[in-house]
Amino acid sequence: MAAEAKQQILARIREANERAVRGKETPVPRDYVHSGGLDAASREELFIERLREYDASVTVCASAGLASTIGVLLQDRGWKHVIMAAGFPAAALPFGFEFRQEAEVENSDLDACDAVITGCEVAIAVTGSIVLRHGVGLGQGTRRFTLLPDRHLCVVRAEQLVETVPEAFALLEPFTNDPLTTISGPSATADIEMTRIRGVHGPRFLEVVLVR
Amino acid sequence: MRITLFITCYNDTLFPETGKAVVRLLERLGHSVDFPLQQTCCGQMHYNTGYQQEALPLLRHFVEVFRDAEVICAPSSSCVAMMRDHYLKMAEASGDKALERDTALLLPRVHELTELLVDRLGLEDVGAYYPHRVTYHASCHSLRSLCLGDKPLRLLRQVRGLELVELSNIDRCCGFGGTFAVKNPDVSAAMLSEKLKDVEDTAAEVCTAVDNSCLMHILGGLHRQRAGVSARHIAEILASTLEEPAL
Amino acid sequence: MTVRVGDAAQAPPFQRAALPLLEDSQLRKNVRHATGVIQRKRALVAGELSDWQQLRAAASAIKQQTLRHLDEYLLRFEAACVAAGGQVHWARDADEANAIVLALIRSQNASEVVKIKTMTSDETGLNRALEAGGVHPYETDLAELIVQMGEDRPSHIVVPALHKNRSQVREIFREKMGLPGLGDRPEDLTAAARSYLREKFLRVPVAVCGANFLLADTGGVCIVESEGNGRMCLTLPKTLIAIAGIEKVIPSFRDLEVFLQLLPRSATGERMNPYNSIWTGVREGDGPHQFHVVLLDNGRSGILADAEARQTLHCIRCGACLNACPVYRQTGGHAYGSTYAGPIGAILTPQLQQMRHSQSLPYASSLCGACYEVCPVKINIPEVLIHLRGRVVEQSGLSAEAIGMKAMAAVFSSARRLEAAQRLAQRGQWPWVTDGWIRSLPGMFAGWTAVRDLRAIPRQSFRQWWRERQHGR
Structure with missing residues (x-):
């Protein structure tokens, strides 16, 4: 019966198309904007502005200062129970804090922790978006990892930031x-x-930390 | 220029003063005007209500009557929209190649009145005088099918003595919609009452538009409410002069 | 095969269903407010993109291309999804889809499911079928939760509870969640939903979702959402079942770069909605162990067979046409009697049902064109509405209206006849005319004169004036 349903639906589609397709097939016009025209500084500025419009917090730092910046953030916010995504570089984390590893926690730990830390695959300035790729050991966590906690700290490196949505999809393909x-x-x-x-x-x- | 009028069936029957104003205006601007007496209706009501078969003979009739006209002018955006949006498709579907060709040749010569004035004749100041506070209702077809933009407003701004007041929610339908007002009278009335409120808020003496169909509906509502605002077609305002003012 | 669209087959005609809604001033106020807010936001963010029209053109062309080869793209999607560990099922109609979903839930020995907002499941009447089968569905989208707890019907594709205001929502939550002290700030109501649902997300073993896009090249599925309830359902339960119309497939992953720009801006007026999830099949250690996709026809292949109207299947369910529609603005969604309200509902609902029901819907529009103007995939809704009116007229045979219309057409076919009719009407109107105005008319025109006057037909038509003028020269 299942196979019958499939064959019947496909047959109906073919019959409908034979009857109702008009005109020649033309290629999809792809003359929309693919890559943006902003320089790096304006792109970063736009990204920050868009994130703030979503009520996200943004901190900017230099690569060498990443660990200390995260340290200051954790201290300021009073976050003690923090979990890092598997594969997130330990060098980017400040001393004097205890970080639990993604692999050793349950849903209930995620639910109860103060925050999780991840990196990202790509970020989009125009829409103020970060994109996580949930591969093993990529430092971006599994899907539930950035979902159950109440706070998500995401580190975005300037070279991961693109201006437009099509640029991001080209990188994700x-x-x-x-x-x-x-x-x-x-x-x-x-x-x-x-x-x-x-x-x-x-x-x-x-909470986004943008690393220049 | 020799301009052939398609006055439209409801202007002919219900709003002859609009047709007279178009004649007066175009003649004043130095053009000769013709009105083929064989003309009837563009078929919009039939077509839009689902009687597409019944609309086809009206298309044929239109093409027959206006075949030799050089420049055709209609003081109604919805009738012009009917032709531009649907005539070619109808002619194609009829399978009549000659009709298809004739329709394609005829359509570029059909102009809505304000289009004719601004685009074809290159005019914004038509020398009109109309000392009243006026608001302009943009009919849906003028806005979205003909994309008249601010052409009617540009014409109105040049009218001596006229105080133009902007209508809020200018892009919102008044609720007429042809047979919609008959088939869904209650929803149409609810839409109208919002439009009337916007019109009354302008404190204008006159509400104008490029379509008497919307105006018939708006004026009907204003009259019922004894609002003291009148409605008249833009042609009548543009035809009005100091020597021969419109009432 | 029986195609069903919610309870649309039993719904009263639009003009009758609209009456009580027009009387409900609170509902109308809520609808005006909500649609107004989204409309303004949409205009702002759509205007920000210099290539908005190019994106619309691309989206429309992608959908056209997809429909042209729909059989191939569906097969490609199926193969890729199966290769990634998913399972694909085909359902000819609503009942078949519901039966497949119920069987899958039973195979997991589950008696509860969590659901992401899916209009497709409302179309098939899935919740009722599940309850009849002993399975309790929990809607997890805030608006759908309000609708479910209020035993109400969705009234908007994107914001199904927009007809309710905060105090109405509070009453529902107070009663159904047992929270007598609940406040009416949106924050309070949202927090109540959060804690009510969190426990369900962590406990319930099966989730049901829809799909915004099925990707033929990768077998991937994309779900667009805001609240995170979607991500919860997609990630935590062991079994995930997606129910999707066959028109939801698009050729490739890269096509998302077009749709994910158009959809959020059109739907909620955001540059991007908070979350998009894109995944393929199942993934060890992350997300559900079992993933099923139910591909639903339920009348869609019939729409495909109509050359003029098949563009209806381009729809990506953004709801922009509802927000822009001056008719929807007055009545809200319930007047349409269907899962799909507003302009898109007015063309989709009767077509899905092979024009056997909901014939009043193509007439529930003033043809103002605002819907077409905002549609991100360029569905010419007014054109389709007119086409469907033609199909309704064809079906209705020789009704009183048809006889009248045919007579009018005969009148308009010759100027001589038109002039005779003009005279007849002018002379015959006197019983209704006072001081040059008609204030009340009988029969089908009574609706007109209920709120408007009609100027009487003047004594002299334009053509008579013209003739006299020519003679005078």
Whole structure:
């Protein structure tokens, strides 16, 4: 019966197309903007502006200062129970804090921790988005890793930042076997009277550290 | 220029003053005007209500009557939109190659009144005088099918004595929609009441448009509410002069 | 085979269903507010992209190309999805889809499922079928939760509870969640939903979702959402079942670069929605162990057979046409009696049902064109509406309206007849005319004069004036 359903649907589609396809097939016009025209500094500025519009926090630092910047952030926010994504470079983490490893935690730990730390695969300035590629040991976590906690700290390196959506998809194309998540600000809803409320089910706080 | 009028069936029957104003305006601008008496209707009501078969003979009739006209002018954006949006498709579907060719040749010669004035004749100041506070309702077909943009407004801004007041939500439908107003009278009335409120908020004396179809609906509502605002076609305002003012 | 679109087959005609809604001033206020907010935001962010029209053209062409080879793309999707560890099922109609989903849930010995908002499952009436089969579905999208708990119907494709305001939502949550002290700030209501659902996400073993896009080249699925409930359902339960219309397939992963620019800006007026999930099959150590896709026809292949109307299947369910529609603005979604409301619902609902039901919907539009203007995939909705009106007229045979229309067409076919009719009407109108105005008319025109006057037909038509003028020269 299952095979029969498939054959019948396909037959109906073929019959419909034989009857109703008109005109010659023309190629899809792809003359939309592919790559942006901003220089690196303006691109970073735009990314920061767009993230802040989503109520995400952004801190900028130099590569050498990444660990200390994360340290200051954790101290300021008072985050003690922090978990790092598997494969996230230990060198980027400050001394004097204890970080648990992704591999050793359960859902309940993620639910209860103060924050998780990940990197990302690519980030998009125009939309203020970060894209996580959930491959093994990439330092970007599994999908649940950045979902159950209330706070997500994401490190974006300037060279990972592109301006437009098509630029990002060009970079992601080789990795379509890995699950991908695009994140644009903290989770939100406007289902009640169109009032934007932050943090329905995913993290309520998105903290981005942009490394120049 | 010799301009052939397609006055449209409802202007002919219900709003002859609009047709007269078009004649007066174009003649004043130095053009000769013709009105082929054989003309009837573009078929819009039939076509849009689902009677596409019944609309086809009206297309044929239109093509027959206006075949030799050089420049055709219609004071109605919805009738012109009917032709531009659907005539070619109808002619194609009829399988009549001659009709298809004739329709394709005829369509570029059909102009809505304000289009004719601004694009074809290159005019914005038509020498009109109309000392009233006026607001302009952009009909949906003028806005989205003919894409008239601000052409009607440019014409109105040059009218001496006219105070133009912007209508809020100018791109929102008034709720007429042809047979929609008859088939869904309650929803149409709800849409109208929002439009009337916007019109009344302008404190204008007159609401104008390039379509008498919307205006018939808006004026009908204004009259029922005794709002003291009248509605008149843009042709009547543009035809009005100091010597021969429109009422 | 029986095609079903929610309860649309039993719904009263639009003009009748609209009446009580037009009387509901609270509902109308809620609808006006919500659609107004999204419309303004949409216009702003769509205007930001200099290549918006090029994106629309590309999206429309991609959809056209997909439909042209729909059989091939579906087979390609199936093969790629299976290769990645997913399973693909084919359902001819709503009942078949529901039966497949129920059987899959039973095979997991589950009695509960968590659901991501899927209009397709509302179309098939999945929740009712699950309950009848002893499975309790939990809607997890905030708006869908409001609709489910309020025993209500969705009234918008994207924001299904936009007809409810905060105090109405509070009443529902107070009663159904047992929270008598709940406040009515959107923050309070959202927090209540968060804690109510979190436990379900962590416990319930099966999730049901829809799909925004099926990717033929990779076998991937893309889900577009805001709240994170989607990610919860896609990630935590052991079994995931996606139910998707066959028109949801697009040729390639790269095509998302077009649609993910158009969809969020059109749907919610955001540059990007908070979360997009794109995944392929199953993944060891991350996400569900079993992944199923149910490909649903339910009348779609019939739409494909209509050359004029098949563009209906381009729809990516952004809801922009609902927000832009002046008719929807007055009535909200329930008047359409269907899962799919607004302009897109007015063309999709009757077509899915092979034009056997919902014939009033193609007439529920003033043909103002606002829907076409905002549609990100360029569906010429007014054109399709008119085409479907033609099909309705064909079906209805020689009705009183048809006789009248045919008579009018005969009148308009000659100027002589038109002039005779003009005179007849002018002379015959006197019983209704006072002071040059008609204030009340009988029969089908009574609706017109209920709120408007009609100027009487003037004594002299334009053509009479013209003739006199020519003679006078």
